[in-house]
Amino acid sequence: xxxxxxxxxxxxxxxxxxxxxxxxxxxxxxxxxxxxxxxxxxxxxxxxxxxxxxxxxxxxxxxxxxxxxxxxxxxxxxxxxxxxxxxxxxxxxxxxxxxxxxxxxxxxxxxxxxxxxxxxxxxxxxxxxxxxxxxxxxxxxxxxxxxxxxxxxxxxxxxxxxxxxxxxxxxxxxxxxxxxxxxxxxxxxxxxxxxxxxxxxxxxxxxxxxxxxxxxxxxxxxxxxxxxxxxxxxxxxxxxxxxxxxxxxxxxxxxxxxxxxxxxxxxxxxxxxxxxxxxxxxxxxxxxxxxxxxxxxxxxxxxxxxxxxxxxxxxxxxxxxxxxxxxxxxxxxxxxxxxxxxxxxxxxxxxxxxxxxxxxxxxxxxxxxxxxxxxx
Amino acid sequence: xxxxxxxxxxxxxxxxxxxxxxxxxxxxxxxxxxxxxxxxxxxxxxxxxxxxxxxxxxxxxxxxxxxxxxxxxxxxxxxxxxxxxxxxxxxxxxxxxxxxxxxxxxxxxxxxxxxxxxxxxxxxxxxxxxxxxxxxxxxxxxxxxxxxxxxxxxxxxxxxxxxxxxxxxxxxxxxxxxxxxxxxxxxxxxxxxxxxxxxxxxxxxxxxxxxxxxxxxxxxxxxxxxxxxxxxxxxxxxxxxxxxxxxxxxxxxxxxxxxxxxxxxxxxxxxxxxxxxxxxxxxxxxxxxxxxxxxxxxxxxxxxxxxxxxxxxxxxxxxxxxxxxxxxxxxxxxxxxxxxxxxxxxxxxxxxxxxxxxxxxxxxxxxxxxxxxxxx
Ligand SMILES: [Zn+2]
Ligand SMILES: [Zn+2]
Numbered sequence: 001x002x003x004x005x006x007x008x009x010x011x012x013x014x015x016x017x018x019x020x021x022x023x024x025x026x027x028x029x030x031x032x033x034x035x036x037x038x039x040x041x042x043x044x045x046x047x048x049x050x051x052x053x054x055x056x057x058x059x060x061x062x063x064x065x066x067x068x069x070x071x072x073x074x075x076x077x078x079x080x081x082x083x084x085x086x087x088x089x090x091x092x093x094x095x096x097x098x099x100x101x102x103x104x105x106x107x108x109x110x111x112x113x114x115x116x117x118x119x120x121x122x123x124x125x126x127x128x129x130x131x132x133x134x135x136x137x138x139x140x141x142x143x144x145x146x147x148x149x150x151x152x153x154x155x156x157x158x159x160x161x162x163x164x165x166x167x168x169x170x171x172x173x174x175x176x177x178x179x180x181x182x183x184x185x186x187x188x189x190x191x192x193x194x195x196x197x198x199x200x201x202x203x204x205x206x207x208x209x210x211x212x213x214x215x216x217x218x219x220x221x222x223x224x225x226x227x228x229x230x231x232x233x234x235x236x237x238x239x240x241x242x243x244x245x246x247x248x249x250x251x252x253x254x255x256x257x258x259x260x261x262x263x264x265x266x267x268x269x270x271x272x273x274x275x276x277x278x279x280x281x282x283x284x285x286x287x288x289x290x291x292x293x294x295x296x297x298x299x300x301x302x303x304x305x306x307x308x309x310x311x312x313x314x315x316x317x318x319x320x321x322x323x324x325x326x327x328x329x330x331x332x333x334x335x336x337x338x339x340x341x342x343x344x345x346x347x348x349x350x351x352x353x354x355x356x357x358x359x360x361x362x363x364x365x366x367x368x369x370x371x372x373x374x375x376x
Numbered sequence: 377x378x379x380x381x382x383x384x385x386x387x388x389x390x391x392x393x394x395x396x397x398x399x400x401x402x403x404x405x406x407x408x409x410x411x412x413x414x415x416x417x418x419x420x421x422x423x424x425x426x427x428x429x430x431x432x433x434x435x436x437x438x439x440x441x442x443x444x445x446x447x448x449x450x451x452x453x454x455x456x457x458x459x460x461x462x463x464x465x466x467x468x469x470x471x472x473x474x475x476x477x478x479x480x481x482x483x484x485x486x487x488x489x490x491x492x493x494x495x496x497x498x499x500x501x502x503x504x505x506x507x508x509x510x511x512x513x514x515x516x517x518x519x520x521x522x523x524x525x526x527x528x529x530x531x532x533x534x535x536x537x538x539x540x541x542x543x544x545x546x547x548x549x550x551x552x553x554x555x556x557x558x559x560x561x562x563x564x565x566x567x568x569x570x571x572x573x574x575x576x577x578x579x580x581x582x583x584x585x586x587x588x589x590x591x592x593x594x595x596x597x598x599x600x601x602x603x604x605x606x607x608x609x610x611x612x613x614x615x616x617x618x619x620x621x622x623x624x625x626x627x628x629x630x631x632x633x634x635x636x637x638x639x640x641x642x643x644x645x646x647x648x649x650x651x652x653x654x655x656x657x658x659x660x661x662x663x664x665x666x667x668x669x670x671x672x673x674x675x676x677x678x679x680x681x682x683x684x685x686x687x688x689x690x691x692x693x694x695x696x697x698x699x700x701x702x703x704x705x706x707x708x709x710x711x712x713x714x715x716x717x718x719x720x721x722x723x724x725x726x727x728x729x730x731x732x733x734x735x736x737x738x739x740x741x742x743x744x745x746x747x748x749x750x751x752x
Contacts, residue, residue: 038700042707046688068675068700075676076696082678083697299444300451302458312422320452321459324414324444331418334707 001141001188001215003028003247007353011362013239013266016353019216019247021140022185023080023088026055028247028268029352031259031345032090034276037063038083041276042331042338045084051311052342053350056088056140058271061133062097065123066116070136078138078183090271091139093130093192096148096252107147109164127171131179131189138183143218144172146192151225158196165194166208173212188215190249193238196221197230206241217242218249219267223258232261239266256285256348256372260365263352275345279337282326285344289374291319293337298323305340309347313339348372377516377564377591379404379623385731387738389615389642392729395592395623397516398561399456399464402431404623404644405728407635407721408466410652413439414459417652418707418714421460427687428718429726432464432516434647437509438473441499442492446512454514454559466647467515469506469568472524472596472628483523485540503547507555507565514559519594520548522568527601534572541570542584549588564591566625569614572597573606582617593618594625595643599634608637615642632661632724632748636741639728651721655713658702661720665750667695669713674699681716685723689715724748 007016019026033040033048035057040048048054059079068082076082079089098105098114105114111126127145134142146165149158169191176189191209195201209217219238222231235250242248249269250262259270275285284291287308291298301319317336325333351368355361383392395402409416409424411433416424424430435455444458452458455465474481474490481490487502503521510518522541525534545567552565567585571577585593595614598607611626618624625645626638635646651661660667663684667674677695693712701709727744731737 037704037706038697039706039708042711044689044708044711045692067704068696072675072696072700076678082694082700084692084694299448302452313420316421316460318458318460320444320448321414324448324458328413328443330413330415331707331710332415332420335418335420335711 001186003216003245005245007357009264009356009361010359012264012365013236014263014352014356014361014365015266015268016356017247017268019268021088021188023086023140024055026088027350027353029263029349030055030269031349032056032058032269032271033342033345034058034060034271034273035083035085035089036060037067038079040338040342042280042334043276043342047313047339048085048342049087051313051339053346054087054342056090057085059089059091059137059139060097061091061094061130061137062101064091064137065094065133066118070133073138074136074182080138088141089139090141091134091137091143092251093134093143093145094125095146098125099148109167111145127168128175131172131175135179135182135187138181139187140185141188141190141216142176144169144189144191146194146220148221148224149194149196151197153196155198158194158198158201162194162196162201162205165192166205169209169212173214190214190216190218192218192220192251193242194221197226197234199234199237202234202237203241206238210242213243214246216247216249218251220251222250223253223272228258228261231258232265235262235267236265256345257369259345259348260352260369260372263349263356264362264365270349275341276338279341280334282333282337284337285341285372286376287344287347289372289376291376293319293323293326305336306344309344311339311343314343377562379592379621381621383733385640385737386735388640388741389612390639390728390732390737390741391642391644392732393623393644395644397464397564399462399516400431402464403726403729405639405725406431406645407725408432408434408645408647409718409721410434410436410647410649411459411461411465412436413443414455416714416718418656418710419652419718423689423715424461424718425463427689427715429722430463430718432466433461435465435467435513435515436473437467437470437506437513438477440467440513441470441509442494446509449514450512450558454512456514464517465515466517467510467513467519468627469510469519469521470501471522474501475524485543487521503544504551507548507551511555511558511563514557515563516561517564517566517592518552520545520565520567522570522596524597524600525570525572527573529572531574534570534574534577538570538577538581541568542581545585545588549590566590566592566594568594568596568627569618570597573602573610575610575613578610578613579617582614586618589619590622592623592625594627596627598626599629599648604634604637607634608641611638611643612641632721633745635721635724636728636745636748639725640738640741646725651717652714655717656710658699658709658713660713661717661748662752663720663723665748665752667752669695669699669702681712682720685720687715687719690719
């Protein structure tokens with residue numbers, strides 16, 4: 001993997017770059033649609049590529065491990081062959097889902113014991129086997145196994161958890177460095193900074209993560225309920241410590257405004273279920289602000305969803321038609337809203353990149369943060 | 377509306393034709409995907425046009441009347457403008473849904489009183505207001521308001537119901553002939569033959585319907601649970617009476633074999649929820665036979681769904697991937713299976729048409745009926 005910075009903003013820490021993987025190049029800053037179980041919900045692969053213009057998507061290790069299972073994924077020749085998405089893919093480590101979805105889980109130094117949310121069966125994730133699982137899934141970027149602390153989280157727990165994440169990281173690195181990809185292309189391991197909302201812990205964790213000199217670094221444990229300002233402060237503090245010449249990935253973030261503020265602080269990669277999950281509930285992100293399409297006011301609004309951002313779905317379908325579909329629980333409603341929101345998110349990061357390169361990112365960002373947060 | 381027969385099979389009553397409407401030409405025999413509430417479930421309009429190659433779709437008067445409602449449809453300028461499908465559309469009369477969905481309904485000579493399945497509100501459909509409603513929806517082909525009798529149905533009820541349908545037809549015709557389309561294009565009214573499975577009633581009804589000399593004629597009350605042979609016999613008997621120079625529409629039919637047998641008996645148009653409904657449950661119709669994609673045997677079948685029929689969805693996605701999606705209740709599973717099944721149905725009627733024109737329809741049909749009914 002290779003990362004080149006091609007432009008920097010003078011009035012913020014924002015930068016534009018190109019991240020090269022064996023499955024293609026990713027312009028940064030970038031938003032990565034979440035493809036939980038090998039599918040970005042309600043979106044065809046062709047739409048991801050041609051309409052949304054996604055450059056990299058996510059897969060969730062926890063979900064893929066349970067269904068379709070490693071056996072099927074290995075027989076297919078990895079996740080790209082399995083789902084037909086031949087561009088870059090990133091998998092998380094499964095940690096986050098284990099904590100949030102599994103009905104019973106026990107965290108020990110050795111790893112995490114949990115039960116499947118599907119059939120209640122017992123499983124055990126360790127730093128080592130999660131690396132092996134991600135080798136079998138076959139993403140281009142794989143994540144270290146960590147504990148993502150909740151918010152609020154008391155200082156002592158955050159500190160203890162952070163050190164365990166650091167010890168787990170060493171085990172992840174050892175395993176990854178003594179194995180190799182199964183399908184002939186390379187996989188980059190990104191370690192994850194933790195430390196909750198405590199400055200000294202975040203600093204310590206960022207230094208520890210930076211010291212390993214991996215090909216990219218991630219910031220975890222944010223966007224879990226803390227105030228936005230706290231998230232921005234932690235992001236800024238961590239970005240200042242993480243190496244400048246490596247991509248920085250802020251996990252699970254966020255709203256359009258969160259993303260722009262993250263970019264301003266030096267983040268290059270983002271992922272979030274928000275555009276697709278909110279879409280299914282009729283919440284649309286547009287270039288003019290946020291729309292709740294279920295509101296009566298859109299009933300006879302026979303204008304396209306958003307002509308500014310382009311793409312078939314956003315320019316072809318009208319707000320009135322989409323309102324009718326969401327209101328009637330029609331599957332096509334979820335499809336249109338999902339493709340639209342993702343088209344918007346990819347449009348947004350492309351705009352940000354263009355403004356970084358043209359030199360006026362920060363003033364543009366300050367305007368957009370206000371505009372995009374408006375409720376229409 | 378204009379109908380030209382362009383080819384006839386020598387060994388059956390099958391014929392190929394072109395049906396001209398103000399929204400474009402329809403090659404026949406044709407299958408019409410069902411777009412209940414103004415959407416063919418889980419299918420984008422672009423996919424209908426480019427992948428499935430649908431030439432005409434259905435809308436359900438009952439559903440559209442309740443949601444989005446006539447007010448919205450009229451403000452939009454009719455159904456084509458509302459959902460963006462600018463090719464031909466046919467609406468049913470709402471009768472069938474009133475009988476099957478409404479929790480309480482009372483059939484009187486004047487019309488049918490029913491309650492909405494959505495909010496329990498009370499409504500009244502009459503032959504006259506159903507014509508007005510279909511004027512407002514704005515389909516190219518509109519259907520007479522009829523009573524669709526169930527199976528089994530005793531002779532006396534079938535006879536009484538049929539005559540009421542005939543009396544309702546006269547009221548429909550009167551209303552349609554004294555009004556006109558609201559959006560500048562014409563709408564053709566198709567009357568419906570009833571008579572359950574009784575030969576003398578079917579004959580009498582077909583003669584009555586034929587006597588009105590409308591632009592097309594429909595056969596209703598079949599495919600409601602009766603044995604296939606009975607359906608074929610009734611279809612044959614009715615087609616022999618309905619005028620040859622007008623399109624014949626067999627309502628709510630059916631399996632791929634049903635459609636081929638209908639074509640052999642002189643039917644030109646079909647509609648059915650089967651391809652989309654079965655798709656959502658993982659039942660696929662393919663050029664090799666029927667597949668239950670949930671079966672374990674497809675778990676590692678990394679071959680395309682059906683290369684024979686063409687189209688993005690059927691040639692791009694594998695059976696193993698689709699199995700995983702359906703198994704995991706992922707929306708994309710319903711999307712892929714729905715587009716595939718409809719692509720297959722449109723491929724099938726196109727094949728039938730080509731074989732009618734090339735002169736070997738009947739032998740091809742007899743082979744296909746066996747092949748397509750096989751469970752793989
Ligand atoms: Zn430590
Ligand atoms: Zn009569």
